[in-house]
Amino acid sequence: MRRKRIYEGKAKVLFEGPEPGTIVQYFKDDATAFNNQKQGVITGKGVLNNRISEYLMLRLAEIGIPTHFVRRLNMREQLVREVEIIPLELVVRNVAAGSFCKRFGMEEGATLPRSIVEYYFKNDELGDPLVSEEHITAFGWSNPRELDEIFQLGLRINDFLCGLFLGVGLRLIDFKLEFGRLWENEEMQLVLADEISPDSCRLWDVETNEKLDKDRFRRDLGGVEEAYQEVARRLGVLPEAGPIDIKGPKVLQ
Ligand code: UDP
Numbered sequence: 001m002r003r004k005r006i007y008e009g010k011a012k013v014l015f016e017g018p019e020p021g022t023i024v025q026y027f028k029d030d031a032t033a034f035n036n037q038k039q040g041v042i043t044g045k046g047v048l049n050n051r052i053s054e055y056l057m058l059r060l061a062e063i064g065i066p067t068h069f070v071r072r073l074n075m076r077e078q079l080v081r082e083v084e085i086i087p088l089e090l091v092v093r094n095v096a097a098g099s100f101c102k103r104f105g106m107e108e109g110a111t112l113p114r115s116i117v118e119y120y121f122k123n124d125e126l127g128d129p130l131v132s133e134e135h136i137t138a139f140g141w142s143n144p145r146e147l148d149e150i151f152q153l154g155l156r157i158n159d160f161l162c163g164l165f166l167g168v169g170l171r172l173i174d175f176k177l178e179f180g181r182l183w184e185n186e187e188m189q190l191v192l193a194d195e196i197s198p199d200s201c202r203l204w205d206v207e208t209n210e211k212l213d214k215d216r217f218r219r220d221l222g223g224v225e226e227a228y229q230e231v232a233r234r235l236g237v238l239p240e241a242g243p244i245d246i247k248g249p250k251v252l253q
Pocket residue numbers: 034089091097098099100128174175176199200201202214
């Protein structure tokens with residue numbers, strides 16, 4: 001079957017879905033870091049992120065968080081609702097790590113006084129700059145009401161995911177979310193979009209503080225594939241065929 005490729009990102013390809021208003025998200029093994037300066041392949045990542053994101057989106061839907069997720073189609077693809085992506089990355093942080101440590105001169109691992117929500121403008125050319133509510137509303141990327149809803153959803157998602165991950169021995173250090181707008185009978189609904197996976201979350205083992213996320217790739221720590229597998233295993237979504245069954249269907253143009 002030939003289908004129209006809508007967009008190719010760093011870790012995913014989007015195709016036109018089988019029905020209007022749907023999109024197929026294909027998860028690649030490609031990995032990038034530091035705004036594309038570092039590139040590589042994490043074998044099996046696409047298969048695992050497809051499962052992990054499916055699992056987390058379904059659990060979030062159960063507690064009433066609207067998401068774009070419809071259903072998983074196969075090893076590397078999931079069907080999602082077509083939304084208008086809001087050009088913001090919402091980062092929620094519980095523990096200081098990554099760019100936050102640099103910005104505030106903090107030691108990695110320091111617990112924050114409370115969960116902190118940050119907004120970044122989604123723009124690769126500019127390297128996703130940190131922006132404030134002022135920039136967002138002045139430039140019209142969102143409005144105060146919508147932004148408040150995004151903020152509240154971010155905190156709810158954080159609370160829920162912290163508990164969920166803690167239940168499988170993982171600390172949710174920080175993570176990135178993206179939201180989209182969905183129109184239905186003249187009404188606009190805000191929905192969680194993109195993916196939630198070890199590409200977009202920092203996850204540390206509760207006992208050892210071992211990093212089980214993309215930082216293993218970013219910082220050349222080794223055991224990258226194993227870390228993604230471990231997260232999938234703990235969540236109970238490691239494909240039975242295991243890491244051998246990772247090739248999946250070929251990306252069709
Ligand atoms: N993150 C992401 N995509 C981005 C930037 C950040 O998924 O383009 C995630 C990242 O995995 C981490 C959190 O958002 O869980 C905070 O990242 P940070 O701002 O510390 O940037 P980094 O150190 O990853 O460059």
